[in-house]
Amino acid sequence: MRETCAVQKRWIELIEAQLLPNLQLASERTYDPVVVYRVPEPWQLLGAGNYAAVLTHPNYPDMVVKVYAPGRPGLEDEKEIYRRMGKHPAYSECLYAGDSYLVLRRLTGVTLYQCVLRGIPIKRQVLNDIDEALKYAVSRGLRPHDVHGKNVMQRDGRGLVVDISDFLKEDDCSMWDDLKRAYDRFYFPWLRRLPFPELLLHLVRRGYRKYRSLARTSSELHKKNM
Structure with a gap:
């Protein structure tokens, strides 16, 4: 110790002496x-x-x-x-x-975003580990937020959560649930070893942000009309 x-x-x-100045x-x-x-x-x-x-x-x-x-x-x-x-x-x-x-x-591993980019297969166990880790955070009085492919990683087939800086935010965040749905619906076994072009992933991220923005707007209008 x-x-x-x-x-x-x-x-x-x-x-203090070398980096910050x-x-x-x-x-x-x-x-x-x-x-x-x-x-x-x-x-x-x-x-x-x-x-x-x-x-x-x-x-x-x-x-x-x-x-x-x-x-x-x-x-x-x-x-x-x-x-x-x-x-x-x-x-x-x-x-x-x-x-x-x-x-x-320091946490070491490969982010799920990098896995898709490089064609490194992501096992379901990784997502299950992250689910359990997020439940633990909730049990500690935190609210998982901004959990997406660049903020979680895998190491030796197990899941890790890299960025928790937004876990005090109180608004709802569906990013992790949306990622799991995409994994179950579109992450076919024959796709898992195929590297995806970064441009394609960038377009997917932009489309997702637009989808979430439209969903929030629709939800707010629905609440106003109730």
Whole structure:
């Protein structure tokens, strides 16, 4: 335990002294991912979401740092989500919280989006694991939100949930249920090893967003007319 704490302390010192002063990221549009302009060596960018960028250092492969862009909210909410979540094998764990960043245990695997893109088969067990993980989150007073193919992954045939930053939102979200329905209706066994062009997946995502927007509008009109 003492050795683990020492490693985390060195990691935090590295974040404060090397990463944060030299990292350049910005929030340019409210609904678009943050833009990362500069990452100091030897840090590596793993990805960027709507609120923050996630980075890792080659000397600390088991941890990541999630740095929130200036002006983007959400850090305090995400701290609270991880506090409620505690430890669960399908989720990461918050190891430390700074003023503008979180240190998280790293989850490794392949997102379901990447699986479809590369032709890597997705077993039903992966979806079942994620279902159980989401039920656990509900039992901890959370409300799973924004659970889609880029926010969940598989590793060794088991499911993991990567992004839980929106689990305090109170509005309904059907993304995960819609993904499961698509899996059952369209993910035929003969399709599972075929890589899909990224352009096709992009068009599917755009069509899905338009469908959800129309469904919300229809629901709101129905409620007004009742």
